[in-house]
Structure formats: C-alpha cells, structure tokens
Amino acid sequence: MGIKEWIIPQDRQFFDLMERLAETVLEGAELLVGFIDDYTDVGSKCHQMKEIEHRGDEVTHEIYELLNRTFITPLEPEEISRLASALDDILDYINGVVHQMHIYGIDNTDPHMIELSKIIHLSVTEIAAAVKGIRIMKDPVSIEERCIEINRLENLADDVLGHAISDLFRTDDAIEIIKLKDVYENLERATDKCEDAANVLSDIAIRHS
Amino acid sequence: MGIKEWIIPQDRQFFDLMERLAETVLEGAELLVGFIDDYTDVGSKCHQMKEIEHRGDEVTHEIYELLNRTFITPLEPEEISRLASALDDILDYINGVVHQMHIYGIDNTDPHMIELSKIIHLSVTEIAAAVKGIRIMKDPVSIEERCIEINRLENLADDVLGHAISDLFRTDDAIEIIKLKDVYENLERATDKCEDAANVLSDIAIRHS
C-alpha cells in the first residue's frame, strides 16, 4: 500500500465491493429457491452453494482490508463494516440451511419451505437494489421504501413460520419434527438477517441524505 | 425538523421515551405472569401481547429517530441506542415465548414456567426503576444495586432452567420434551436480555456519576 492509496478516497472501490457482495448474496438466494423448488442433485447444489458462500467471504474480507488501509471512507467506517457483516450473515444462513437439509437427510421439501425461500429471495432483491442506491444517494426515499418492504417480508416470514410449526406439531413423528423445525426456523432467521441489513441501510440513508 | 431542535438539547424527550419503553416492557412482563399463571383465553392474550410489543417497537423507533436528528444528547448516542435495543430485545423474547406457547399448542403451564415468569417480572421491575434513576443520576449507587439484583435473578433463572430440563428428560415423551424445552429456554433467555440491559445501565451509571 502506498501513502497515496491511504489519502485518496477509495469511494468507487468501496461501493464496487459492496455491490459485488450484495450480488453474491442474491446469487445464494437464487440457488436456495431453485434448491427447494427442485429438490434433486442435493449434493451438487450444496457444493455450488459452498462455492458462492466462499466467494462472499472473500469479498467481505476485501472490504475489511480496504477499510483498514483507507483513511477517508465514503461512509462511516462503522457503517461499512456493519453493512458488510449483515450481508455476510444473510449468506451464512442461506448456506447453512442448504447444508442442514442435506446433512439431516431431508427427503422432500414442502410448501412452507418454498414460501419462506421466496420471501428470502424477495428480501435480498430489495437489499441488492438498496445497496446500489447508496452509491448515488440521489433517492434516499426509495431506499427507505425498500427497507419498509423488507420489514414487511420479515413479518410475513414470521407468520409462515408460525403456521409451519403449528402444522408440524399436528404430526406425531418426533424425529421429523426435530428436523423440519430447524429448517423452518433457520429459513426464518435468514429473513431476520435481511431485516438487520435493512436497518443498516436505513440508517445510512437517513444520515447521508 | 428545525435547526433549533437539532441544537437545543432534547434531554427531556430522551428520558421520557426511554421511561415509556421501560414501562411498556414492564406491561409485557405483567401480561406474561398473568398468561402463565391463568392459562386461559390464550388466543386473546396473545393478541394483547402483540399489541404491547408493537407499541414497544414504535417507542424504540421514536428513540432512534430522535437520536438521528439530535446533536447534543444527554447520554452518549451509543449508550442510548444500546439501552433502547436491550429493552426492545426483552420485550421481543417475552412476546416470542407467549406466541410460541400458543403455536406449539401447549395445554398446561407448570411450576417451572411460573417461577421463570416471576423472575422475568422482578428483573423488569428493577430495570424500569433503574431507567427512571438515570434521568436524575442523583443516586448511581442505587442503580448499581438494582443491576446486581438483576444479575442475581439471572443466575437464579439459570438454576430453575437446569432443574426444569433435568425433570423434563425424566419423562419419555419426545414431542413434549421438544416443546417444553424451547419454552423454558426462551423464558430463561428473556432474563439474559434483562442482564444485557442491566450491563448498559451499569455502564451509564459509572460513566455519568
């Protein structure tokens, strides 16, 4: 690193990396929807998911490294690290649930899982668009609207989880309950992580508008 | 927002909102005790709980908004946001466990649940009193004493949880174990969240005394 890199604002690099991270999370969410919708070739899809998650980790790491060697940042350093960490967390949950279904030996997916995966995909789509929006910051209102939509989707996921668990306890196969409960809960937690990311994006939109 | 609001300290508003939030958490804790003690009308009590939790969310949101548009705050901005978030978390857990019991179709409550709900209520009572205390900050020692009591209650809840789980594994109904274990654990987690709030309150008492 030269002194030049340290002093000259690295705005473009930060926004490029953050968009790349958001696109990687979106790739993960797309794989998840396909995985649950067409539950075949489970092992090979797990492998692809792992590769996406690994790429996400690398971009997150690059963001932290750039942060450590840059003096003038386009957003507060804490905002950058919170956003990167929130995006990374979403991908961790998506990756985690895909592997969990494989490890648990789950044989079939069901409408609750399909619905939850679609909610995750919609949330991540909003997040990726909002991340693009913070670069220009011409339209903080549209970022706010996306964050409100992500909150709505998180509440919806809560309801879907409630119905899924309620249905589950009407069966009497304890081992099936153990397995599916974890899968439903972790899908719902991915939407909590989307809400965390939305909260950071909303803070950024408010402070920099 | 006018420039005036931004410059003139908004101390009274901050403390008013924080006390309102603490009172709302206390309302939730009172409903929880009643819910577990007299486990009837479960659906309608869940509805009331949801309404309390919603009010708590709104006050929390107001605190963050005031923080975003105020320059001179009566406590460090980070202290305010940590405290609001800790109080909100307690209410989330209380609300979560009430809904969980409903969704899981739990038929009866038991002495372990009653004991845990009373511990939560006692802790939140201490927290609400300590939150009142930070406005005047005439008596940091009494805030410290309340925080020590909340820590003691959290340790007590740990012990109650241990006994409850130990008892539970003496039965051989796996589905009942799955359900009750989650309820006990989430009740205990609410006391962990009380301890988090106490830690923030204790930091504030130390720094501003």
Next chain:
Amino acid sequence: MGIKEWIIPQDRQFFDLMERLAETVLEGAELLVGFIDDYTDVGSKCHQMKEIEHRGDEVTHEIYELLNRTFITPLEPEEISRLASALDDILDYINGVVHQMHIYGIDNTDPHMIELSKIIHLSVTEIAAAVKGIRIMKDPVSIEERCIEINRLENLADDVLGHAISDLFRTDDAIEIIKLKDVYENLERATDKCEDAANVLSDIAIRHS
C-alpha cells in the same frame, strides 16, 4: 482512584489482565478435554468448571472497570472490550456445554465429542499465545498466522459437526437425538466464539503493526 491512575498509562495492567483471562479460558478448555475424555465424577468436574468460569467473569469485570477509569489505553477501548468479551464468551460456552451434559443426564461421551473438545483446546491454545503476542507487538505476522489456524480449526469443527449430526439421524431414538444434537452444536459454537476472538486479535495486529 487517584488522578494519577487516570492519566498515567495502565498498559501493563491491561495486558496482565488480558493474559490472565486467556489463561483462564485455556484452563477451562483443558478441563473440557479431560471431562469428555474421562467421563467420570461428572458432578465434581462441573463444580470445578463453574469455579473457573467464575474466575473468568471476575477478570473480565476487572478489565471493564480498569477501562472505565483509564484515560490512555494501550489499545482502543473498543478493541479491549471486544477482546475481553470474546474471550469471556468462549468460556461461557465451554462451561455451558459441561453443565448441559450433566443436566441432560448424558451417560457416555463419543468420538465426535472428543474430537470437538480437542479442536476447542487447540484453538484456545492459539488464542492464548496470540494474546501474549499483542503486548510486545514485535511479530504481528505470527499473530496473523495463529488467527488463520483458528479459522482452519473452526472449519474443521463444522465438518465434524456435520458428520456427527448425520450419524445421529441414522439412529431412531428421538430423545437421544435431542440431547446429543445440543451438545454437538454447543461444542461447535465454542469454536465459532474462538473465531470471533481471532477476528478481534487479527484487527488489533493489523492496526497496531
């Protein structure tokens, strides 16, 4: 506290306390390995573990207290509190899993538990050495290498957990699944907490080198 203590750097005390905390976590990790390897006298070993955890809490508390009354700190205050809290979390998980095995009435340990406990022990050994390294900060590269090793160990623990859970679901004893799943997961979570500590140590090494 005198004004002198507030102004004169308390570097030695900070590093002494942090090393003492890391050594206490290492003591906990050693007890854990012995506990799982030779699963006898479970009650009395739980008691010893509780005592170690209690000492860890006290040192953590001393670090926070020193932080509150010191003006010039050898690392950023936030780095000190993050590191203390990360070390304390590792010990909490180690203590938690030991008590859990006792409360759950687990009769035997197995090769998965042995492997996970050894991974925890290796990670904590690296952490304790890295904590020693930040005092002198002559060799940030060796701290970095230890952090990379801790990351590798966390990935390894993930794989071990996957195999353990996969094996577990091949049995058909639901209550055994409930118990062992919690134990395996909490052992693996202790390695996540080691990774959190490594991330703080790595940040410190980068910023202060």
